[in-house]
Amino acid sequence: MLRVHSPLSQSQTAVTERRERDVESPRSRSPRGSRATRQAVIDLDDTEHGLLADGLLPFSVCRSVIQVIWGKARSQAQAAHAAREASATGIPLSLGSSEPSQTQSDELLASGAEEVVSSALAALLKALDLDGTTRIPRQQGMQRSPAEDVILSRVRTLSLCAVAYWKEVSQDLGKAASSLARFLEMHRRLYWRRPPWRGVNLGGWLLLEPGPSFELFQQFGPARCEWQLLQQMRRKLGQQKTAEVLQAHRNTFLTEEDFQQIKSKGFNSVRIPFGYWIVTGPSNGDVYVGPALEFLDRALGFCKTLGLQVLLDLHGAPGGESGETPCGREMKDWRWEQWRLDESLEALKVIATRYKGHPSVSGIAVCNEPSEKVPADVLCQFYDQAIQAIRSCGMGPEEVSIVLPVYRTERLDEIWRIWNKVFDGFVRHANVAFDLHLYHCFGAWWQRQGLNSHLRMTKRDRKILRRVPAVVGEWSLALPHRALCQSDDEDQAYQAFATAQLQAYSHASHGWFFWNWRDSPEQHLGWDAQMCLQRRWLSQAEWKAD
Structure with missing residues (x-):
């Protein structure tokens, strides 16, 4: 039952409606900014140096500014908290001082906000000077360029969101989450050049699943996962013939024509799930067949030609991130300690080293749908290490987003x-970004809901997505039978469901991916993007990607 009870998911957003206005046109507001904002002048339109007329900054500059903003905002919040504590206990802040009231504490925060803004702008000018990509300062009073206004507005917004977060985090988690999400959004806009993902999954290709890989499962099953299927195939065909059949599947399941069609349908990206054995070959006695990185190489070549972005998804980790079919092997008695975390990090390093600098690779997902049996602190520790591993191989934040699966919204708060x-x-x-998979068909609660309930729940998803940096890594149009009973027109019901989801998922900072590009004809048509487009349940006009 997908319900969210905590303040992170239920409380009102932290920032007022004014915060939702587009910062791309800040000129009308800039004269009312602080004195530091009005006096900061950055030369970004010097064609001699090929500078930042698009309003973007080198990431090294962004990092320096962020460190100043976050540190200053935190220290300001700590000072205000100390003032409140002193007021509550009757202990003066210093000899001879009077006890500060809540109003005085708020005033301290307000004045501190302007100090954070001033410090941030000073840090920006210094970082640009050290970076050497621009000449500063111009003469005071000269008209700023539109690019300058965009950057100054974003830095100011960053500062105020940081101050808001540190004020709210000990009082209202929902408001704090909204402020942090806005902070991160503005930060990313300072250096990130790509549009959000609007894509499809290519599941069933480099990790076999009964739905999308239905032909193999029908021919050589019964089996519920790749592991079981390969065992069956080896019993029937032998090891060599099994490898040949698998090679043929990998060669023919997706062709250049598929990628051309994906582009023509208005998608701008693909998520490619693969097992670790594609990267390193099988280990620890696993029955998988690999390595097979040449297939990823080929797909990335097609994507480069067509201008498609790629999210590389380590869908099946060594030992499994769960005991479920999507990780490659179904194991009812799976324990989280079986996940070979060190091997996962090595696989990610291989991927990062091989594809750093590739123009199509804009994301790496470090695993897929981790089991709730994995303790949250263990999972976060792995994520921290995975990010460091990928970045250390040369994939910087300005090049690649790193995706950390939360999977189910029930675990988001923790x-x-x-x-x-x-x-x-x-x-x-x-x-x-956190990865959330938002399906409306699994579990008894969803099976009982009518169509209107499904549509209402997409509004809940929209609120969640506005409070965390996120990608909706998987979603579909699969609906329980009960949801269609209230509708006289099945096609209209699916169209309404698709529209509601697309409107909600447009709030995901990093984008979304439909599951899947193709699926078994025996499955619900809502799993197959091509069939959904053919039936006009999905309309590319609703998301037309850049």
Whole structure:
């Protein structure tokens, strides 16, 4: 039952409606900014140096500014908290001082906000000077360029969101989450050049699943996962013939024509699930067949030609991140200690080293759908290590987003708290996002819901997605039978369901991926993107990607 009870998911957003206005047109507001904002002048339109006329900054500059903003905002919040504590206990802040009231504490925060803004702008000018990509300062009073206005507005917004977060985090987790999400959004806009993902999954290709890989499962089953299927195939065909059949599947399941069609349908990206054995070959006695990185190479070549972005998804980890079919092997008695975390990190390093600098690779997902048996602190520790491993191989935040699966919304609060409280993860690690899989068909509760309930629940998802950096890594149009009983027109019901989901998922900072590009004809048509487009349940006009 997908319900969210905690303040992170239920409380009102932290920032007022004014915060939702587009910062891309800040000129009308800039004269009312602080004195530091009005006096900051950055030369970004110097064609001699090929500078930042698009309003983007080198990531090294962004990192320096963020460190100043976050540190200053935290210290300001700590000072205000100390003032409140002193007021509550009757202990003066200093000899001869009077006890500060709540109003005085708020005033301290307000004045501190302007100090954070001033410090941030000073840090920006200094970082640009050290970076050497621009000449500063111009003469005071000269008209700023539109690019300058965009950057100054974003830095100011960053500062105010950081102040709001540190004020709210001990009082209202929902408001704090909204402020942090806005902070991270503005930060990313300072250096990230790509549009959000609007894509499809290519499941069933480099990790076999009964739905999308239905032909193999029908021919050589019965089996419920790749592991069981390969055991059956080896009994029937022998090891060599099994490898040949698998090679033929990998060669023919997806062709250049598929990628051309994906592009023509208005998608701008693909998520490619693969097992670790594709990267390193099988280990620890596993029955999988690999390595097979040449197939990823080929797919990335097609994507480069067509201008498609790629999210590389380590869908099946060594030992499994769960005991379920999607990780490659179904094991009812699976224990989380069986997940070979060190081997997972090595596989991610191989991927990062091989594809760093590739123009199509814009994301790496470090695993897929981790079991709730994995303790949240263990999961966050792995995520911290995975990010460091990928970044150390040369994939910087300005090049690649790193995706950290939460999977189910019920676990979002717990992981969000640990990731921020223990690891300071979103600020210490730039351009990372939580992965949520938002299905409406699994579990008894969903089976009981009518169509209107399904549509209402997409509004809940929209609220959640506005409070965390996120990608909806998987979603579909699969609906329980009961949801269609209230509708006289099945096609209209699916169209309404698709529209509601697309409107909600447009709030995911990093984008979304439909599951799947193709699926078994014996499955619900809502799993197959091509069939959904053919039936006009999905309309590319609703998301037309850049």
